[in-house]
Amino acid sequence: MNIILTTIIVLGMTGIVAAVVLWFVAKRFHVYENPRIAEIEELLPGANCGSCGYSGCHAFAVACVEATSLDGIECPITSNATMHEIGEIVGLAAAENTARVAIVKCNGTCENRPPLNRWQGPRSCALEASLYVGQSDCANGCLGCGDCVAACPFDAIAMNQESGLPLVDYGKCVGCGRCVAACPRGVMDLAVFDASKPLVHVACNNHDRGPAAMKVCKVSCIGCGKCVKVCPAGAVAVKEFLAGIDSEKCTGCGTCVEACPRNSITSYNKES
Amino acid sequence: MKTFRRGGVHPDPSKITADVPIAPLAASAKVELPLSQCIGAPSVPVVKPGDAVVAGQMVAKAGGFVGAPVHSPVSGTVKKIEKTRSPQGLWQETVIIEADPESVNPQPLAGRADELKPEDLKLEPSEIVKRISEAGIVGLGGATFPTHVKLSIPDGKKAEMIIINGAECEPYLTCDDRLMRTCAAQIISGTKLLMRAVGVDRAIVGIEENKPEAIEAMRFAATVSPGIEVVELKKRYPQGGEKQLIEALTGREVPMGGLPVDVGCVVDNVATAYAVFDAVCRRRPLTQRVVTVTGPSLTNPGNFLVPFGTPISRLIEAAGGLPDDTGKVIAGGPMMGRAVSNLDAPTTKGLGGILVLPESMSRRPAVQPCIRCAKCVEACPMGLEPYLLASLSRLGRYEDAARRTIMGCIECGCCSYSCPSGRPILDFIKLGKLNLRKKK
Numbered sequence: 001m002n003i004i005l006t007t008i009i010v011l012g013m014t015g016i017v018a019a020v021v022l023w024f025v026a027k028r029f030h031v032y033e034n035p036r037i038a039e040i041e042e043l044l045p046g047a048n049c050g051s052c053g054y055s056g057c058h059a060f061a062v063a064c065v066e067a068t069s070l071d072g073i074e075c076p077i078t079s080n081a082t083m084h085e086i087g088e089i090v091g092l093a094a095a096e097n098t099a100r101v102a103i104v105k106c107n108g109t110c111e112n113r114p115p116l117n118r119w120q121g122p123r124s125c126a127l128e129a130s131l132y133v134g135q136s137d138c139a140n141g142c143l144g145c146g147d148c149v150a151a152c153p154f155d156a157i158a159m160n161q162e163s164g165l166p167l168v169d170y171g172k173c174v175g176c177g178r179c180v181a182a183c184p185r186g187v188m189d190l191a192v193f194d195a196s197k198p199l200v201h202v203a204c205n206n207h208d209r210g211p212a213a214m215k216v217c218k219v220s221c222i223g224c225g226k227c228v229k230v231c232p233a234g235a236v237a238v239k240e241f242l243a244g245i246d247s248e249k250c251t252g253c254g255t256c257v258e259a260c261p262r263n264s265i266t267s268y269n270k271e272s
Numbered sequence: 273m274k275t276f277r278r279g280g281v282h283p284d285p286s287k288i289t290a291d292v293p294i295a296p297l298a299a300s301a302k303v304e305l306p307l308s309q310c311i312g313a314p315s316v317p318v319v320k321p322g323d324a325v326v327a328g329q330m331v332a333k334a335g336g337f338v339g340a341p342v343h344s345p346v347s348g349t350v351k352k353i354e355k356t357r358s359p360q361g362l363w364q365e366t367v368i369i370e371a372d373p374e375s376v377n378p379q380p381l382a383g384r385a386d387e388l389k390p391e392d393l394k395l396e397p398s399e400i401v402k403r404i405s406e407a408g409i410v411g412l413g414g415a416t417f418p419t420h421v422k423l424s425i426p427d428g429k430k431a432e433m434i435i436i437n438g439a440e441c442e443p444y445l446t447c448d449d450r451l452m453r454t455c456a457a458q459i460i461s462g463t464k465l466l467m468r469a470v471g472v473d474r475a476i477v478g479i480e481e482n483k484p485e486a487i488e489a490m491r492f493a494a495t496v497s498p499g500i501e502v503v504e505l506k507k508r509y510p511q512g513g514e515k516q517l518i519e520a521l522t523g524r525e526v527p528m529g530g531l532p533v534d535v536g537c538v539v540d541n542v543a544t545a546y547a548v549f550d551a552v553c554r555r556r557p558l559t560q561r562v563v564t565v566t567g568p569s570l571t572n573p574g575n576f577l578v579p580f581g582t583p584i585s586r587l588i589e590a591a592g593g594l595p596d597d598t599g600k601v602i603a604g605g606p607m608m609g610r611a612v613s614n615l616d617a618p619t620t621k622g623l624g625g626i627l628v629l630p631e632s633m634s635r636r637p638a639v640q641p642c643i644r645c646a647k648c649v650e651a652c653p654m655g656l657e658p659y660l661l662a663s664l665s666r667l668g669r670y671e672d673a674a675r676r677t678i679m680g681c682i683e684c685g686c687c688s689y690s691c692p693s694g695r696p697i698l699d700f701i702k703l704g705k706l707n708l709r710k711k712k
Contacts, residue, residue: 116613117613120634120636121636121696121699122639122696122699124666124699124700124703126703127696127699127700127702127703130702130703130706131360131610132360132361132362132610132611132613133357133360133361133362133613133614134361137361137614139361139362139363208363
């Protein structure tokens with residue numbers, strides 16, 4: 001009985017002494033932090049994806065509090081409403097941000113672009129791109145090793161086993177742009193995503209001249225410019241033998257999708 | 273017997289073409305000459321489509337001091353200057369020449385009558401370097417570093433000796449072995465010219481023990497040349513790496529990040545020494561080289577003297593055609609070579625061998641986790657920690673890898689070769705080096 005009592009008293013005393021020391025240290029070395037930083041952090045996604053240009057959500061919150069104007073400070077992956085809330089907390093007007101999503105500028109499936117050799121090295125697009133042209137002769141297309149999948153902090157990209165191409169889940173993608181930075185071929189890009197209209201984009205990244213591009217893939221863009229002519233909104237332009245659609249101007253009418261002789265343009269509907 | 277101190281591996285030499293004499297092989301009617309044939313600035317074309325060229329004429333001038341001109345091996349007409357595909361399928365700027373049928377044969381190798389004339393040895397060193405530079409000579413061991421740059425010793429440094437690299441430690445390849453057996457006298461003459469060019473009176477030729485005929489031929493050719501010593505080396509990979517060779521022959525260690533000239537050495541391959549002789553004495557630009565075409569299932573593997581610009585497929589055809597069980601074609605040797613995805617690509621200055629491996633030998637092992645056995649550390653001839661460098665580079669931590677001297681890696685492949693887990697160590701180290709070079 002005595003032993004148990006002594007134990008409780010000794011441990012209890014140790015605990016009290018330690019608590020006093022900790023309390024004193026916490027008071028003595030307390031760092032004051034603006035409470036608004038924690039408030040803003042609470043609103044942010046907490047993914048630390050870095051797409052705002054800061055090292056993480058905390059650094060972004062600090063930047064918001066210290067800023068004199070919110071121009072150029074925006075979290076690309078939150079809604080406008082959240083940015084407005086942040087604006088209210090710091091007493092500044094938040095800039096309107098447009099929702100963006102990742103698009104895959106390649107449709108080189110095994111059928112459209114049959115593999116001519118087999119890559120046996122490690123599954124790393126960066127590595128494969130540094131060594132050779134890839135399993136087909138297309139020097140611009142998707143390599144299929146999934147560097148974008150590994151880079152996505154939101155688990156929004158998966159490799160489609162059948163086509164060998166990445167598939168973006170538009171329910172999860174927030175347009176942070178990590179995949180764009182990870183792709184060594186520049187196949188990933190961001191486009192404005194507006195739920196009211198279909199997302200139309202060129203699913204090709206081939207900058208080679210027409211004949212060369214035509215040889216390597218069945219659905220490569222050859223830069224013929226038909227889409228430029230038919231687009232009623234003037235949203236398409238051909239640069240370096242490759243068509244590109246300005247997703248802000250695009251109305252999603254789909255005229256170019258039908259006009260394209262190479263079937264390089266795809267349209268994505270939110271319902272489908 | 274001499275060898276280097278640290279690391280190294282002992283792959284099976286498999287020198288199946290060692291006893292096949294060098295055979296000339298004619299170029300095809302369409303000769304493709306890529307403008308990037310050396311490490312350094314790409315060459316600048318000096319001809320335009322429609323121009324007539326004669327064999328040996330310069331078609332592209334050096335793109336800078338660290339660069340080399342490109343010469344046409346054939347007479348004919350310039351067809352186009354456009355992008356064609358490299359052996360790895362990537363686009364490269366190329367001069368395409370349609371050859372006259374009678375000019376496609378390679379120039380014969382130097383015979384007994386072609387000797388170093390006494391007046392050639394009295395040439396001014398600057399004149400020798402000038403002729404080497406004009407002939408477009410680059411390191412033919414595979415690194416393709418312009419030779420005239422090596423011979424221009426920077427201020428404040430002093431060369432003490434020339435080292436001639438006849439180690440040929442890479443398995444399967446025998447092009448240097450055959451060249452030493454055939455043209456030993458000319459290689460020794462080239463060595464003398466190199467010695468005069470940098471103003472030294474000593475040269476060492478290092479040859480591995482598994483080439484006794486080459487050693488004998490070179491020793492015989494060097495008997496009357498005081499100052500040139502032929503040394504037999506123990507068989508060990510990567511003995512032919514210049515830093516390893518210097519260590520094996522002289523005991524000196526090139527500092528990390530340094531150049532051979534920091535320890536008073538200038539290293540050149542035997543094929544380069546031969547090219548120097550050809551350029552200075554016979555005034556012939558570098559337009560051809562000996563290429564080993566080899567593989568366990570080829571019916572007629574051999575060593576071929578080919579003009580640059582000949583398609584790789586033509587070389588394989590000369591060696592008996594692509595076997596049915598082919599799994600991989602490699603440009604270079606099995607340790608340092610790169611897999612070829614485009615067999616229509618032309619041969620270039622840096623290509624010393626084509627290796628055709630059957631499917632069973634070309635499969636990569638399944639990748640297992642690193643078990644920290646440190647076999648790669650033991651095997652690394654540069655004293656690096658390959659497993660660590662590979663992991664850092666895989667994670668994109670290139671700066672950390674740079675602090676651990678990733679740039680000191682010579683890409684010999686001993687780490688991947690010795691890894692019991694079959695990990696792609698060198699692949700990731702190469703990626704890290706590439707990204708660090710890009711950042712600079």
